[in-house]
Amino acid sequence: MNEDLIAIQDEHKASFFVRLSRSLQSSWKSIVVAIPFFWLLFFFLVPFLIVLKISVAEALIASPPFSPLLDWSEDGIVMIRLVFDNFTYLWEDDLYVITYINSVKISTISTLICLLIGYPIAYGIVRSPPTTRNILLLLIILPFWTSFLLRVYAWMGLLADQGTINNFLIWLGLIEKPLRMMYSEFAVYVGIVYTYLPFMILPLYANMEKLDMTLHEAAADLGAKPTITFFSVTLPLTMPGIVAGSLLVFIPATGEFVIPDLLGGGNVLMIGRVLFNEFNSNNDWPVASAVAIALLLLLVIPMMIYQHIQGKENQP
Amino acid sequence: MSNNIDFSERPWLDPEAEPFIRIQGLTKNFGAFTAVDSVDLDIYKGELFSLLGGSGCGKTTLLRMLAGFETPSAGRVFIDGTDMTDVPPYERPVNMMFQSYALFPHMNVEANVAYGLKRDGVAKGEIKRRVHDMLEMVELGIFSKRKPHQLSGGQRQRVALARSLVKKPKVLLLDEPLGALDKRLREQTQFELMNIQDELGVTFVVVTHDQEEAMTLSTRIAVMDEGQFVQIGTPTEIYEYPDNRFVANFIGSANMFEGRVQKRVDKNLVVNVPALKGELIVEYSAEIADGSKVWLAIRPEKMSISTTLTDTNSVNVLSGIVHDIGYLGSMSTYRIELEDKKIIDITYPNQHRPRDGKHLAEWDDKVYLKFDPSNVVLLTR
């Protein structure tokens, strides 16, 4: 009788601990989710809303240089002032449309070049023996230890009319006059591809590392030549890595400011520079904000459509 | 040998027959480690040839060299008379079923099976028909639209089997083909494999851990150890006439006694066995010098057990105490402790139901074991 009682009590105790650990677990889970949630809220969503607010304001010569969102009229009524002129202005002025198109063009081509260079590199790293693999990965990450700005200046030194490359080519006797490389789209491509290549290689590497090499053997066994194996097995299976790498290159490259400014000069129109000029030279915060919001929509909407399609495809 | 022997079932006995797969001095080194050590082997058309051996003995490596995934360090491989040593895998008339299945995760079952046919440029309608038939055969028709990750282990294995069979290759290499199947499906697939072999004349090379499977399926078996063949023969030869101690112990089980040849009496040898403080009589016709060191292997089912000694004159009688009994229904296994602590195993059919609640022998009974001289295997290695 007594023993039964103890057993029941034990059971109670056990279930108490089980419940406690469960509730701890679930609260732990919510903490783990909450941290990035609030991080995103404060550092991404709030600034975004501020920019959004400025983009629907009117430019003023004041400090801050835009009209407030909420206004109290004389009879005490709160008025919300939304001005969409900034957006229609963007649409009506050819300069902005052309700049957007040019930005997307440059970052698309840069992304493709990064993919063409990065894919074989990532594949080579995955297939190399483990010790070499770590060294190669380290080499990919190594440039991050120097300032990005310094590295762009270094490229200016390389590409300039009296720069290292031109001097070397003249010394070899291959050319007589220096090649004009600085302040051109070419220089911008060089800069963007150089800077963003690691962002292509690393996600590709992470994806390819999981790739089962016996699948290649299986394809060969079933009669597929190496090129066919690549297109029917390797490429589809590395698609998530390609998408991730391409987004990581494409998105920041589209809004890039430093590279087109330093290497492209006035000859290369990219949205980042226009934004900078509106903000600093023209002191027109609302138009600058509208430029930023328009850029965001331009990038986010296609991506959401893509994700939507992907989600549908992956449903069983 | 007379001239009218029918070799069609046993082509390896025919000195005229051309082997379908010929392996000569095949070796594979991984660094300083030799995984396959200079093996020679002829396999004939339509054979179902099994490779048996412990884990890591080089079975998969040998198979991979036949498929072309591993470049041999030395030696040559001929298939159907053509030197295949330097031919890439996609040009070999060989298909392999991988130990890990290696199904394409981004394709559904149908596309996986159709993959090889597409590479061969088979017409669309034909592909559809053959894939359908093959999936029906492995009972996966209703799963044809599923992706591999939506299948169970056994179902994946059947997809892999279907994918390697659908191309009707001349040689099919199977690495542990039936491991994940349940008993019923396993037997059915074994049966199907034999059917396919009869129908298509495919030559099978099968790696397996499962001895029973190897015994029932194979025309011949090669037992491997440390990268070498220790014996090649039919299931009967391998089991009843093992060449050496490794094979005797690896295939089935055997009670092993060490001894020395004392003398020959007609077709029998008298062997002195120190562990038994006595002699055993062994039927053995080949030449052997007196005093040679030998090992005697006796299979557990080749002995009889009784609690009474009827004929006191008979040879090869051991007595001991029942140490352990395993009741398996149709038969029982007994573990007997002989007088000087040596343990031997015996299996004996349960021909009678228990009488007065007692089996033939019970724990701690004194029993007598008897075996015929012709049932003892004499090994010199």
Ligand SMILES: Nc1ncnc2c1ncn2[C@@H]1O[C@H](COP(=O)(O)OP(=O)(O)OP(=O)(O)O)[C@@H](O)[C@H]1O
């Ligand atoms: N790529 C490799 N590099 C180095 N050693 C290898 C390699 N592949 C196999 N080996 C070694 O060669 C030996 C034979 O391997 P193999 O895969 O042929 O064994 P197996 O007989 O198929 O074993 P199991 O029954 O466990 O599948 C093992 O000791 C293994 O460690």
Ligand SMILES: [Mg+2]
């Ligand atoms: Mg293996």
